[in-house]
Amino acid sequence: MTLxxxxxxxxxxxxxxxxxxLVWHASDKAGGTKTAPDLSAALELARAELERxxxxxxxxxxxxxxxxxxxxxxxxxxxxxxxxxxxxPAQCTVLITGENGTGKELVAQAIHRASPRAHKPFVxxxxxxxxxxxxxxxxxxxxxxxxTGAHGDKRGLxxxxxxxxxxxxxxxxxxxxxQVKLLRVLQEGTFLPVGGTQTKKVDVRIIAxxxxxxxxxxxxxTFREDLYYRLHVVALRTPPLRERGSDVDVLIEHFMRxxxxxxxxxxxxxxxxxxxxxxxxxxxxxxxxxxxxxxxWVLSGPExxxxxxxxxxxxxxxxxxxxxxxxAAHGKEAELESEGETLAVSLERFERGVIERALERAQNNRTxxxxxxxxxxxxxxxxxxxxxxxxxxxxxAVE
Numbered sequence: 001m002t003l004x005x006x007x008x009x010x011x012x013x014x015x016x017x018x019x020x021x022l023v024w025h026a027s028d029k030a031g032g033t034k035t036a037p038d039l040s041a042a043l044e045l046a047r048a049e050l051e052r053x054x055x056x057x058x059x060x061x062x063x064x065x066x067x068x069x070x071x072x073x074x075x076x077x078x079x080x081x082x083x084x085x086x087x088x089p090a091q092c093t094v095l096i097t098g099e100n101g102t103g104k105e106l107v108a109q110a111i112h113r114a115s116p117r118a119h120k121p122f123v124x125x126x127x128x129x130x131x132x133x134x135x136x137x138x139x140x141x142x143x144x145x146x147x148t149g150a151h152g153d154k155r156g157l158x159x160x161x162x163x164x165x166x167x168x169x170x171x172x173x174x175x176x177x178x179q180v181k182l183l184r185v186l187q188e189g190t191f192l193p194v195g196g197t198q199t200k201k202v203d204v205r206i207i208a209x210x211x212x213x214x215x216x217x218x219x220x221x222t223f224r225e226d227l228y229y230r231l232h233v234v235a236l237r238t239p240p241l242r243e244r245g246s247d248v249d250v251l252i253e254h255f256m257r258x259x260x261x262x263x264x265x266x267x268x269x270x271x272x273x274x275x276x277x278x279x280x281x282x283x284x285x286x287x288x289x290x291x292x293x294x295x296x297w298v299l300s301g302p303e304x305x306x307x308x309x310x311x312x313x314x315x316x317x318x319x320x321x322x323x324x325x326x327x328a329a330h331g332k333e334a335e336l337e338s339e340g341e342t343l344a345v346s347l348e349r350f351e352r353g354v355i356e357r358a359l360e361r362a363q364n365n366r367t368x369x370x371x372x373x374x375x376x377x378x379x380x381x382x383x384x385x386x387x388x389x390x391x392x393x394x395x396x397a398v399e
Contacts, residue, residue: 076239088114098238101287120164128173146195172212314374
């Protein structure tokens with residue numbers, strides 16, 4: 001069978017679902033005609049070449065794609081931005097540390113979006129959100145019948161993140177058994193699904209995040225040293241809001257603009273309200289500030305200017321009543337105790353005193369104390385445990 005010396009149009013569907021048109025010139029240089037097998041082979045070669053060109057186009061556009069904007073103009077945020085620019089093009093593992101609410105996941109997303117993997121999946125998993133068995137299934141997948149309720153095969157998040165970036169948030173909460181499995185993925189790129197018999201291989205860039213001191217956990221024997229060094233190739237610290245100076249104003253303006261766009265109206269903060277917000281220490285960091293601005297917007301109702309009476313009690317008392325017990329009633333005692341102390345010990349003592357007085361005023365009601373301190377009840381109980389003021393049983397009750 002021969003083909004007529006015409007130029008038929010052939011549409012090719014590429015792997016990503018896009019469609020390209022191929023034009024086949026039937027006549028060869030000798031004036032002969034191409035046979036059907038020749039046409040089939042040529043089309044396959046052309047399709048493969050177009051696939052490669054298409055992929056190269058994706059990669060070059062991904063390299064030009066800007067990272068998500070990190071809100072802030074302070075020196076610590078400028079330093080974070082510079083570090084993202086340096087580590088994003090590399091394939092190395094990154095460990096992001098910082099307090100809750102400081103934007104660790106946003107930094108991870110910025111690294112991904114500025115990397116060659118930008119057009120590939122970005123997957124995030126919170127290691128503290130599941131118990132040991134569920135987390136293993138969530139990360140590595142499982143096979144049908146591997147445990148009660150496993151009615152079918154399930155792909156794990158590592159498979160979902162293949163060729164992309166995987167954020168392991170709160171990696172410090174991972175149990176020793178799962179730490180071993182994670183180490184194998186980092187070393188060999190392989191894992192075994194729950195109940196599976198065949199090893200799977202993935203190409204994943206891992207970013208880990210935690211609010212815990214993994215170095216101290218290594219010394220305490222609760223975190224594997226080899227895994228720590230595998231994760232700690234490049235370390236970034238997200239600064240707490242109290243270290244970011246004028247970024248509080250920048251973030252307030254950002255959140256107010258977003259709310260105005262969402263509700264189709266504008267509001268302003270009274271000068272007194274703004275002073276109170278600036279004076280607060282923001283233990284919950286950016287997340288606490290965002291929640292407070294949304295709360296003010298809602299509670300102020302139809303008012304166009306948001307006045308201080310709508311503020312949370314802890315923020316309303318910022319810089320005044322909250323400091324009074326330390327500077328006045330206990331000022332001399334605090335001054336004497338602080339002699340010869342390291343900064344860490346002094347801060348811990350200060351924090352312990354503030355929490356104990358908040359609990360005393362709330363008659364030991366942790367929910368009311370957390371509200372007064374401007375933190376979640378869960379975070380308060382975690383802090384109580386860290387300071388030796390609360391037992392593990394109490395922490396388990398809120399998990």
